[in-house]
Amino acid sequence: MLPLGAGLRRLKTRKQNRIYRRSGIVSDAVGTPVLSARGLRKEHGKGEGSVRAVDGVDLDVSAGETVAIMGPSGCGKSTLLHLLGGLDRPSAGEMSLNGRRIDNISEKALALMRRTEVSYVFQSFHLMEELTAVENVELAALLAGRSPRVARRRAEELLDQLGLAGRARFLPSALSGGQRQRVAVARALSNEPLVVLADEPTGNLDSAATLDVLQLFEDLHESGQTLVIVTHDARIAATADRKFSMRDGAFADETWLTGGTTGQLGALVGLED
Numbered sequence: 001m002l003p004l005g006a007g008l009r010r011l012k013t014r015k016q017n018r019i020y021r022r023s024g025i026v027s028d029a030v031g032t033p034v035l036s037a038r039g040l041r042k043e044h045g046k047g048e049g050s051v052r053a054v055d056g057v058d059l060d061v062s063a064g065e066t067v068a069i070m071g072p073s074g075c076g077k078s079t080l081l082h083l084l085g086g087l088d089r090p091s092a093g094e095m096s097l098n099g100r101r102i103d104n105i106s107e108k109a110l111a112l113m114r115r116t117e118v119s120y121v122f123q124s125f126h127l128m129e130e131l132t133a134v135e136n137v138e139l140a141a142l143l144a145g146r147s148p149r150v151a152r153r154r155a156e157e158l159l160d161q162l163g164l165a166g167r168a169r170f171l172p173s174a175l176s177g178g179q180r181q182r183v184a185v186a187r188a189l190s191n192e193p194l195v196v197l198a199d200e201p202t203g204n205l206d207s208a209a210t211l212d213v214l215q216l217f218e219d220l221h222e223s224g225q226t227l228v229i230v231t232h233d234a235r236i237a238a239t240a241d242r243k244f245s246m247r248d249g250a251f252a253d254e255t256w257l258t259g260g261t262t263g264q265l266g267a268l269v270g271l272e273d
Ligand SMILES: Nc1ncnc2c1ncn2[C@@H]1O[C@H](COP(=O)(O)OP(=O)(O)OP(=O)(O)O)[C@@H](O)[C@H]1O
Pocket: 044, 045, 051, 052, 053, 071, 072, 073, 074, 075, 076, 077, 078, 079, 080
């Protein structure tokens, strides 16, 4: 088994190739945000009882960047993440993925985007309990259009790289919380997503497993994976390039943790080394 960091770094070359391939040239991968939102709004419900959960969010996430979103309970973090990943539709505003509008596309196109271009890691893992670890990961790759042979190979490879080779045939019920979240991360990577969206990835974990998953997200960041993480955990947020504080559906504050534009330049360096 490869050490976790080394395993993920091996993924990096493939990721670089994918970004080059999809974007055509490097400057596109850096210049065009992977994920972008303008004037994003979401109202839950209608009329007097409606709640404006997201209220005018602008966001650009560059290739290879990790963005953390923090804020008090109910400020709209999960709703925003759902909008960004196409799990829900905005009431107003525009969103783009790799330069392509996604706020006004058909349900079919949105479903395809969810299977092939974005991935999620949830607080409560959302693994299929009747499937083994490798089957959970493989299923996501199959849904993204990989052949059964490629899907199985990729699933085994990812579990190996995430330190779970010995647990591949275990059902989720036989895994610890940290191991389940690792399977969920392997599943999220199985379609080679442009961006991984994580909603409180350590919210259901004890402190030892939290440290484990924290390291995992640092390694993912290091591997060049674009990440948007909603979290209450300042340690997770500290692994990000930028941190947004959300209040009442909008960003109240933005903090560069890796120093202004050097965060974006860092992504460029990461692509080229
Ligand atoms: N499906 C829904 N229908 C009606 N209101 C909703 C729905 N989902 C969320 N809300 C409301 O929208 C607001 C934002 O909720 P959201 O879950 O996005 O907040 P959050 O910041 O993620 O909270 P937490 O940190 O507790 O998970 C809250 O007032 C919530 O009650």
